[in-house]
């Protein structure tokens with residue numbers, strides 16, 4: 001589809017609702033840049049774990065703040081997976097940041113104000129010229145409040161858990177459905193109740209419920225919304 005204006009598309013929602021899959025497909029179809037902002041929070045979390053800045057499951061906020069200037073996150077396109085890999089200080093950490101130990105800590109790291117401040121600034125810099133699809137929790141509310149299109153992706157809880165389990169199994173991680181559900185519930189709670197930019201559905205976001213839609217149907221629906229948004233802007 002030819003778009004005259006390269007708009008900004010914010011895709012928010014809870015974990016494992018299909019946000020990234022939809023955002024990635026949308027970006028590919030439009031020839032836009034796709035940024036998985038959750039990967040950036042995961043990258044900071046991995047750094048903190050490696051530097052022992054999380055003690056007994058508690059992030060050492062003061063120490064983490066002092067370390068932030070040493071954390072350099074970049075994305076590089078990976079031809080094989082047709083998406084961008086996250087690099088932490090020059091090291092490809094795309095696989096490591098998806099592991100359950102990082103997933104178990106990331107929501108806590110994402111509550112830290114200085115971490116959010118750093119990453120929001122970097123996300124805005126990446127998206128300053130439009131032509132971007134960014135997925136996360138605060139993209140429509142904080143990162144790009146003026147985005148021409150804001151999507152809020154939802155899915156039934158059991159579908160989310162099954163998708164997450166399958167995703168992990170494809171990466172060689174064997175985990176029970178109960179463990180997956182517990183992690184998703186814990187993350188939902190932390191993400192939506194934290195003081196700093198909690199996950200909310202902003203008024204001007206359009207909901208896409210992926211429970212009963214195939215990937216193709218989700219993409220078609222999103223593309224229609226893009227066309228309408230591009231015409232309005």
Ligand code: DC
Pocket residue numbers: 015016037038039041042106107110135136137138139187191
């Ligand atoms: O989308 P994800 O599951 O990879 O995100 C990992 C964590 O990062 C999730 O618990 C919430 C947090 N996050 C956030 O607070 N803000 C964002 N824009 C993206 C992710």
